Amino acid sequence: MIKKSKFIKTIALVLVLVLSIGVLSACGSNSGDTIKVGSKEFTEQLLLGKITVLALKDAGFKVDDKTGVAGSDKVRLALENGDFDLYWEYTGTAWLSQLQNDEPITDSQEAYEKVRDTDEENGFIWLQYATLNNTYTLMMRKEHAEELGIKTISDLSKYISENPGELTTAIDHEFSVRPDGYPGVQAHYGFNQSDDEIKIMDLGIMYKTLRENQVDVAMGFATDGRIAAFDLVNLEDDKYFFPVYNAAPVVRKDALEQHPEIKDILEKISPLLDSETMTKLNYEVDINEREPDEVAEEWLKSTGLID
Structure with a gap:
């Protein structure tokens, strides 16, 4: 009986120690x-x-x-x-x-x-x-923008209005429907492109598509490292359309x-x-x-x- 009692006490002590270690470990590790x-x-x-x-x-x-x-x-x-x-x-x-x-x-x-x-x-x-x-931006190839004299979105608006059908713009689906997206940009700056002039594509290929001269303008994000790497330029949002x-x-x-x-x-x-x-x-x-x-x-x- 004495041996059995000691055995039970030993098991109980071990369980208490194990549980205590588990609790302390949990507290220390934010588990x-x-x-x-x-x-x-x-x-x-x-x-x-x-x-x-x-x-x-x-x-x-x-x-x-x-x-x-x-x-x-x-x-x-x-x-x-x-x-x-x-x-x-x-x-x-x-x-x-x-x-x-x-x-x-x-x-x-x-x-x-x-x-x-x-x-x-x-x-x-x-x-x-x-x-x-990481505000939205409209981008062009630097050389092309300089050639056309486009520095701002107002410049882009003027050029598109005077030369309908000449420029194509790449945007993703979300930007095509957001209130702070392309419909809002066009309304705010007073220009309009037809559906044929707007190319909906995945954001992942947008910068590459612009660099390779497949489109003339593309939406982007101001903090994207590809802008400088691909020799692109952000057009100035001179009428302050895009929010922070x-x-x-x-x-x-x-x-x-x-x-x-x-x-x-x-x-x-x-x-x-x-x-x-x-x-x-x-x-x-x-x-x-x-x-x-x-x-x-x-x-x-x-x-x-x-x-």
């Missing part, structure tokens, strides 16, 4: 529910998503990498449905496309505060925004309440991401053909955000 990180499918979004995944993993969180979803509407729906816990969104996209406002905002702080306050009522928390401004597009992490309120540490982790990242930095990171992926997660890890280590 628990997995954090689902999403992103859109283009290079900059993949980089922002991978930066987030790696930073959270380094902090000890379990992360489900759901980056690479096509389309702003789909990622927003994923956030609403709980398929994502967080992703990076642009203030201009949220204000005009997702929250369906008509008037663009050109001031960064004002745009951020308005989307932050509105989305809080929807259960989404906007953390500190980055100064990078500062990127910020958007987190489901319930996820942030469960894991408040997320805020401190991501708000150390945002201040370091300006337009110049983001353009360089995009360049590494698009021109040097490196993987987004490799570039993201290298940048995080160079800034001291992860070991």
Whole structure:
């Protein structure tokens, strides 16, 4: 009986120690529910998503990498449905496309505060925004733009109106229907191109198509590294149509309440991401053909955000 009693006590002590170690380990590693990180499918979004995944993993969180979803509407729906816990969104996209406002905002702080306050009522928390401004742009080959004397979108409007049918423009499907997309540009600047003059194509081949002289004008993103690499030029938005597009992490309120540490982790990242930095990171992926997660890890280590 004595031996049996000692054996039971020994087993009980071992179980207590195992459970204690498990609890301490869980507390130290931020384990628990997995954090689902999403992103859109283009290079900059993949980089922002991978930066987030790696930073959270380094902090000890379990992360489900759901980056690479096509389309702003789909990622927003994923956030609403709980398929994502967080992703990076642009203030201009949220204000005009997702929250369906008509008037663009050109001031960064004002745009951020308005989307932050509105989305809080929807259960989404906007953390500190980055100064990078990935606004839409219309691009031409530098040599061609100089040849035609086009420096601004007003110049482009004038040329198209005076030379109908001469120029073709490449845009993606989303830009063809967004209020801050091509229909809005044409209305704001007072020109019109026919359907035959507008080529709808995937964003991934847009820059290459323009460089290879298959189209004359193309939509793009201001922080894309291919603009300089392909000798393209952004036309000045001289009538201030495009709103600011500062990127910020958007987190489901319930996820942030469960894991408040997320805020401190991501708000150390945002201040370091300006337009110049983001353009360089995009360049590494698009021109040097490196993987987004490799570039993201290298940048995080160079800034001291992860070991």
